[in-house]
Amino acid sequence: MSSCQRAARPLLQSLRQEYLIRRTSHLPRAFSTSAPRQDEDPTTTTTAPSTPPPISSTKSMDQLEAAANSMGGETRKFRMKERLLDRETTTAHWAERKLISMGTPPVGSRRRRAALRTSENVPFEQLPYQCFQEARKILQEDRQEKIQAIAKELAKIKRLEDTPADQVPGGERKKNLRLASLRKYLEELKILADVNDPVVKRKFEDGLGDMDKPIYRYYAEKKWRGMPYRIITQRIQQLNIVPDVLPKFDPTVDVELFFRRIKVNPGVILDSRITEVPPRLKVQVFNPGERLVSIVVMDSDVPNPETDSFERRCHYLAANVSLSPNEPSLPLGNVDKEKQLAVRWLPAFSQKGAPYHRLSVFVLEQKPGEILDIAKLRELYSGRDGFSLKSYRDKFGLTPVGFNIFRTVWDESTAGVMERAGVPGADVEFKFKRVYSMKEEKKARGWEAKRQKPKYRGLWKYSKRIHGISRGRR
Numbered sequence: 001m002s003s004c005q006r007a008a009r010p011l012l013q014s015l016r017q018e019y020l021i022r023r024t025s026h027l028p029r030a031f032s033t034s035a036p037r038q039d040e041d042p043t044t045t046t047t048a049p050s051t052p053p054p055i056s057s058t059k060s061m062d063q064l065e066a067a068a069n070s071m072g073g074e075t076r077k078f079r080m081k082e083r084l085l086d087r088e089t090t091t092a093h094w095a096e097r098k099l100i101s102m103g104t105p106p107v108g109s110r111r112r113r114a115a116l117r118t119s120e121n122v123p124f125e126q127l128p129y130q131c132f133q134e135a136r137k138i139l140q141e142d143r144q145e146k147i148q149a150i151a152k153e154l155a156k157i158k159r160l161e162d163t164p165a166d167q168v169p170g171g172e173r174k175k176n177l178r179l180a181s182l183r184k185y186l187e188e189l190k191i192l193a194d195v196n197d198p199v200v201k202r203k204f205e206d207g208l209g210d211m212d213k214p215i216y217r218y219y220a221e222k223k224w225r226g227m228p229y230r231i232i233t234q235r236i237q238q239l240n241i242v243p244d245v246l247p248k249f250d251p252t253v254d255v256e257l258f259f260r261r262i263k264v265n266p267g268v269i270l271d272s273r274i275t276e277v278p279p280r281l282k283v284q285v286f287n288p289g290e291r292l293v294s295i296v297v298m299d300s301d302v303p304n305p306e307t308d309s310f311e312r313r314c315h316y317l318a319a320n321v322s323l324s325p326n327e328p329s330l331p332l333g334n335v336d337k338e339k340q341l342a343v344r345w346l347p348a349f350s351q352k353g354a355p356y357h358r359l360s361v362f363v364l365e366q367k368p369g370e371i372l373d374i375a376k377l378r379e380l381y382s383g384r385d386g387f388s389l390k391s392y393r394d395k396f397g398l399t400p401v402g403f404n405i406f407r408t409v410w411d412e413s414t415a416g417v418m419e420r421a422g423v424p425g426a427d428v429e430f431k432f433k434r435v436y437s438m439k440e441e442k443k444a445r446g447w448e449a450k451r452q453k454p455k456y457r458g459l460w461k462y463s464k465r466i467h468g469i470s471r472g473r474r
Contacts, residue, residue, distance in 0.1 A: 089117040108206040139196050146193035153186045190214045211325035221286040224254040235266045235405055239358055245300055245389055253402035255363055256282040269356060269407045272417040275348040278333035283323055283363055283402055290324040294364045294398055298387055301357040303430060314387035317343035319372040342377035347417050348408040353430035356407045362389060363402030372396055
């Protein structure tokens with residue numbers, strides 16, 4: 001136990017005791033009537049005589065009490081279920097799964113929710129720690145300085161925008177460069193104003209941050225640039241996505257892949273049945289504004305026995321899909337079939353005997369304000385086979401920004417998946433050809449060459465290259 005935990009434990013225990021005392025002090029005292037004791041004279045009791053129920057009543061007293069108890073039990077169960085389904089304080093595993101399925105996941109970690117449920121609801125910024133409050137005062141003073149600097153920069157930008165280009169040294173080009181530099185510095189000041197605020201950090205860790213604000217985008221990018229970015233770049237290098245698919249590529253957007261509510265780690269081998277349903281993407285961008293993107297899912301390992309090589313196949317293609325920092329979810333099955341979908345989803349499959357197939361998921365950003373012609377895309381890529389991502393990128397001026405990948409191999413359910421998808425070739429099995437060495441057979445030399453005659457039969461046991469029993473190198 002650290003010194004900080006040892007110092008905070010007495011305070012936490014006192015807060016919990018006060019909370020329990022306040023909670024029990026407000027509870028009304030429950031009174032109940034019971035039968036008198038056997039040694040007590042029933043005529044001396046001071047209780048008011050109760051009128052017996054009429055004989056003609058349809059329900060007896062026992063039935064009424066049982067009904068009241070059952071109603072009270074149902075009410076208590078309902079209240080308990082409501083409390084367990086509170087996304088701020090729940091700690092039950094089944095409640096967490098149900099909240100996630102309802103689209104309202106629990107807030108923060110389970111340890112945080114347990115602490116909130118067993119302690120008073122004190123606002124985070126009003127925690128009774130003197131050092132914490134003194135540090136917040138210093139942070140507030142620093143924030144006020146940053147706000148004043150932001151106001152000055154805004155005034156500079158407005159003054160420069162109102163100035164005609166012919167009055168600026170360097171003309172229109174220098175004016176635009178100066179405006180871009182000032183706006184970039186303004187965004188940095190907005191981040192520095194809130195980067196040390198504990199309330200902002202707490203909201204981001206709980207998943208309640210507004211991604212339209214630059215500080216939360218900064219935190220999200222910083223988190224992604226850690227392990228997730230390293231893993232995805234490692235997969236690009238290990239699985240030879242560069243240069244097999246693109247000559248060079250560095251992702252700048254976080255792309256997470258989900259199949260049937262299951263998050264897929266980059267490069268994992270999936271069962272064919274899971275890929276029958278189109279996946280859902282979570283694409284988190286780190287720059288402001290709304291943009292249009294294209295989504296491509298392609299197989300870069302389609303075997304071709306005629307040419308003894310591998311080709312590419314398009315499994316999904318959609319364009320003109322809107323994307324913004326606050327709306328990262330992109331279900332591929334819910335895109336507009338008339339204005340966005342160019343090539344419908346095809347499940348991942350691999351024929352028997354073939355090596356694993358790499359299915360890459362690319363997110364390509366379109367030019368600002370440009371809308372692609374879906375009819376033209378359907379005409380070009382409806383055949384699926386022979387798809388080239390580099391050609392698609394160059395033809396329509398797209399920029400690859402996001403990437404994820406999964407793999408597939410032949411399994412026991414692949415034949416059924418191919419049959420349901422209408423794909424032929426489930427009965428085809430690939431076999432590797434045996435490649436024989438083209439080197440000439442080496443002749444025996446030295447000691448072995450001199451003792452090949454039958455009179456040296458007693459020495460053959462010391463050699464491995466005599467009379468066809470050779471197992472050495474050739």
